[in-house]
Amino acid sequence: MEIFKQTNFDFLGKKWPFIIASLVLTAAGLGSLAMKGGPRYGIDFKGGTVTVVRFQKAVTEDQVRNSLSGKVPGEIVVQRDTTTSDLLISTELRDERELNAAREIVLSSLKATFGGGDVAKLDLSSAGQGAVADRLRSQMGASMNEDQIQETAKAIVTFRDTQKGGLLGTIDALNGVNGVSAQAVEALKKEAYVAPYQVRGFDLVGPKVGQELRSQAMTATLLALAGMLVYIAFRFEFIYGLAAVIAVFHDTIITIGLFSIVDKEISLTVIAALLTLVGFSMNDTIVVFDRIRENLPAMRKEKFDTIVNASINQTLSRTILTSGLTFLTAVALWLFGGPVLNGFSFALVVGIIVGTYSSIFIASPILIWWRDWMEKRKPNTPAGAAPAVATAKTKR
């Protein structure tokens, strides 16, 4: 099976609509960034806390927000994750010393508003194995040995987290679970209650660490780009390296801009995705450049833009197939990968599209413009006016 046999599209003749589209996208993205005062950083980069909570019954974002308002300084954002319907409660904090307090406030006001259990009892929804074992021990210490207690506690926690998605509902749900005796269930009823929610995850980043993470991610990325530029310049010519890096930069800017437009957060995993798409886009560009390099000696009599266009056409079936397949993987990840990978795969989906056309419509035209500019300079330069350039040219 073959889709493209030997194509001869005039890509470079049709470059303007694409370049204009690129400029529009870039401008829109930058405009959105400017209006919103920079990218929307997740707590990884600005500091703050995020608590992931799953509720048994329907609880609205507003209910949670109201239960917290006035108790924590700064803005409180409550979002619902569309795939899992978990609620994400974010608080912002500027001072390291407040951070742990914020955690306690969030947890205790959740307990007060939605918990509805006896304070002295253990909340079986969020308790770990150790805490469950402690409570079992105080009731059943006489009839069970330590190993049995630990085994039972483990069975309970595992059942809750793997079978019930974190929420038991009632203690009676434990009846008949493998490894949990009826006596143990009765004992737990005296010691524990089941809150109608589970705290599934918690992230806390101090503002200082956030600042560090941000600058570190930035330096690493910029240095990586510089490294690639140097390598390509060494293997090809300087302008190839520059063109490739500009194309990759273009992809990154558009992706970050799009994140700002659809109001998605830039987190550490999104940075990983940006790095991935830098890799993809760079890969794409190098394949085209490599073909140009290979075609140059054989097609010496042709004009440079004809050579570039031919190279793009010769690599077209590879470009479509590779990009298509990786796009497929990214879409699978986006649709099925779960909430944690959502931002990551969104960046990939966008990045693969932009990265594929940037090699053709951004990186390649830059090469041609550079060539044209160099050519034009040659006849226009009066003899003797720029001897340095002239001698350099004749040498070549």
Place this chain on the structure above:
Amino acid sequence: MTSTIRNKAIFILAVVLICIYGIIGLPKSKDELVKNWNENIKLGLDLKGGSQLVLEVQVQDAFKAEADQTIERLKAALQKELIAYVAMDRNDPNKIEDAEKIEITIKGVASDKTSALRDVISAQFAAWNLNAAGSGDYRLTYKPTEAQAMRRDTVERSIRTIETRINGLGLTEATVQQRGGAQDESSILVQMPGVDDPDRVKDLLRTAAMLEITSVSGGPFATREAGLTQNGGVLPLGTRLVKERVTPGQPGEQWWLLGRNAVVTGRDLRSARPAQDEFGKWEVAFNLSQDAAKRFGRFTESNINNKLAVVLDNQIFSVATIQNKIEDSGRITNIGDQTRASDLSLTLTSGSLPAGIVYGEERTVGPSLGADSIRDGLLAGVIGVGAVVFVMLVYYKRSGVNAVLALVLNAIILLAALSYFGAVLTLPGIAGFILTIGMAVDSNVLIFERVREELRHGKGVIAAIDAGFSKAFLTIIDTHVTTVVSCAFLFAFGTTAVKGFAITLVIGLIANVFTAVFVSRFIYQWEMEGKQVETLSI
């Protein structure tokens, strides 16, 4: 079979076997296979659940404590040498990075005592530099080499204390280490796989556990101000006002006037353990070392019917009246439940932290969330890879099998490398894995498209394969090296997450050059060896 092909076959087989051994070992049963897999392929905390903390050691606390001690010793030394001064105090650096700016000022030293002061400092306080700060005033600054040692020592001692406390909780899988490579790095990384209720651990770690038993010279007062007014607005020499811990059922705030110097401190403890009193209330019982027991005996003997206070981290836990001479044991009451009692015993016996701790970062992933991530990631991975395999087989038919085999081998090598290096698989690592798969597919596509081109130009099958592989090889090298170069920078300068991404990607890329170029080509050679091949299914 020619010897080259045989050698290549043996080499590839050996690589495959070594990799499979690295992943699953030599299992004798299905259970053992699962067990070995779980042992070799370690999942990061973000995937399997657990808690990760970054603790910032407030190094300046240790510097301030050192300065306070120095001031006490210096006052004594100056008195002995008959050097008079008007005032002596230290500054109050509040940030970690300002710790080295600690300084002690001595004001109003008579000019004829200057050289005597210099002698005292250089003889007894060698860690400090003495600088003149105008008429009769002097400034002591901490020597840079000493400061560096102090910083390092503070962080090391904090790490040891935290390790002891965590081990005491029975968290055997937990690791405690200095974060980053820099020597002056003052933050500590604590990773606790499987811990999903880190609250207790955090309380335990943060408690500085500075235990003091001191004399009580007055109180209780309802507020700090009340305490001050009752003493004429100025605290008597060598005393301080401390708040009592508020417990349920207590009338409200209570402040006591305590002696500044403790009779007994946490360092004097020989042991501490949770216990219950006659009413079943939990408390911590402790024993004192010999030295301290003598001191405590003398103190209690001469203070019968006076009060003493048990102070923990600048908070009074209990105030009691001394009934009779106490020597080597005592108890801390007013604690709460059993968990608190055993946690407190643990913190007391592990020693006190040399400086305060502030949480810089916490990542807690509950086991149910981690399980979700793995399940979703696997599902997406299976669908994505399935689609890739399907398209490759449809598009390249028989040659597609080569590509799929190369992909599978690539994944095996990557997993084995993770296992051999003891690296953990994290979410960013999975990102690197995806890029690897993408580039592996790309290498195969590049090669096959090249072979097709050569076939179109009328080359024979074997010549086309040779040309296709060797021409595509150049491109593959350039794309791969470029990415490896960028990974080197990401690894050198990136955050932990970015590092995980970079290392997975580099391993995957190296494996890919091997599988897509060497192995895939070998399969063609092996198949076509000694045959007249006229058509190629590609």
